[in-house]
Amino acid sequence: MFRFYVSEANNSIQVIKILIRFLFPVVLFLTAHVGFAQNSGGPRALAVKGSYIHSQTKTEFPKDLLGYERKGIYSFNKKKSNIGATYKSKKGGTTVSVYLYPSREASEDRLRIEYASALGEITMNSKKGITSNPGLTSYARDGYKVNGVRAQVTDVRTGLMSHLSVYECGKWFLKLRISSNLLDSVAVSHLEYKILDQFVPTDLVRQDPFKSESTIYFAPAAFADSLLLVSAMGGAFKKVKWALDNVDSLERAAGFPGLYLDLHAESLTELAHQGQIKQETKKWTRQPETSAYLSELNTIIESGYLREFIMDQYNMLLIVPKDVKLDFKAYQQWKLIRPTRIDLNERLYVISYINE
Numbered sequence: 001m002f003r004f005y006v007s008e009a010n011n012s013i014q015v016i017k018i019l020i021r022f023l024f025p026v027v028l029f030l031t032a033h034v035g036f037a038q039n040s041g042g043p044r045a046l047a048v049k050g051s052y053i054h055s056q057t058k059t060e061f062p063k064d065l066l067g068y069e070r071k072g073i074y075s076f077n078k079k080k081s082n083i084g085a086t087y088k089s090k091k092g093g094t095t096v097s098v099y100l101y102p103s104r105e106a107s108e109d110r111l112r113i114e115y116a117s118a119l120g121e122i123t124m125n126s127k128k129g130i131t132s133n134p135g136l137t138s139y140a141r142d143g144y145k146v147n148g149v150r151a152q153v154t155d156v157r158t159g160l161m162s163h164l165s166v167y168e169c170g171k172w173f174l175k176l177r178i179s180s181n182l183l184d185s186v187a188v189s190h191l192e193y194k195i196l197d198q199f200v201p202t203d204l205v206r207q208d209p210f211k212s213e214s215t216i217y218f219a220p221a222a223f224a225d226s227l228l229l230v231s232a233m234g235g236a237f238k239k240v241k242w243a244l245d246n247v248d249s250l251e252r253a254a255g256f257p258g259l260y261l262d263l264h265a266e267s268l269t270e271l272a273h274q275g276q277i278k279q280e281t282k283k284w285t286r287q288p289e290t291s292a293y294l295s296e297l298n299t300i301i302e303s304g305y306l307r308e309f310i311m312d313q314y315n316m317l318l319i320v321p322k323d324v325k326l327d328f329k330a331y332q333q334w335k336l337i338r339p340t341r342i343d344l345n346e347r348l349y350v351i352s353y354i355n356e
Contacts, residue, residue, distance in 0.1 A: 043076055059199060085099075149317060209253030215354050
């Protein structure tokens with residue numbers, strides 16, 4: 001593992017300290033992405049009559065939540081930092097579950113990973129599987145902003161629909177699950193926002209924000225040759241700089257802003273550019289696979305479909321600039337003619353804000 005520490009100073013990037021470590025576990029971190037699953041242990045019911053106060057964040061789990069009565073509150077670890085509560089409407093028909101649990105490092109992909117983990121838990125509890133329609137959402141207050149993924153989930157066997165949303169809140173995740181056979185999707189969305197106003201996820205960031213100090217973990221694959229490594233470094237530093245230049249510091253306090261389409265587009269463009277200019281000299285060693293990778297990346301960029309390619313790779317879960325129009329129909333036609341082998345989930349590096 002090649003680990004860079006990078007911080008913000010005068011709106012520029014400075015390498016503060018370099019550590020070189022070769023650790024086998026990093027391979028697992030970069031290929032499996034290390035999930036931050038909420039269910040780290042079996043639930044243990046807590047005997048609480050009134051409001052429950054989450055000791056680490058002072059978040060209140062009230063006895064009554066917007067007219068929904070708390071039916072149980074559970075701890076998933078010994079420290080009681082991983083807490084979940086279930087609420088039900090007094091007339092029945094609607095169940096609300098709220099979970100608050102710690103995160104570790106704020107890696108650029110952690111929100112998508114956590115959403116996939118939460119969805120996987122629902123899938124495991126279904127008999128014939130589920131369908132879902134995920135999309136991005138956010139919550140903002142007092143200048144702070146947290147991003148989230150939300151989806152309507154449908155059980156294939158029963159047809160029952162539920163709502164799932166996961167928010168990255170600095171060093172914490174907030175997860176909501178709403179199941180109802182009475183409320184339509186509009187009413188469920190309205191209820192979600194009212195619940196968020198009760199729990200105020202931006203307060204979790206305000207209490208203990210991340211500093212915009214990036215750690216870049218380079219995967220063993222990046223060391224295939226010096227050309228690939230220096231190209232990956234260029235792409236990584238471009239991504240860090242883009243985040244500092246284009247995302248408000250109070251949003252970065254919630255985690256590395258890896259949901260922005262142009263962050264990835266600029267990074268890949270820089271990676272390809274570094275590879276192109278370095279290939280012009282004999283200083284940098286290269287494997288045939290590296291030359292093929294850079295050639296294919298340049299083909300994608302030159303086609304004009306780089307943004308569509310990135311969106312496709314990340315299942316459309318990225319923030320698209322308002323002034324950008326994407327043409328997925330034309331991209332799909334192009335892809336039939338020029339199929340690509342590049343998989344952006346096979347990482348050369350991962351950027352993270354560290355939870356010290």
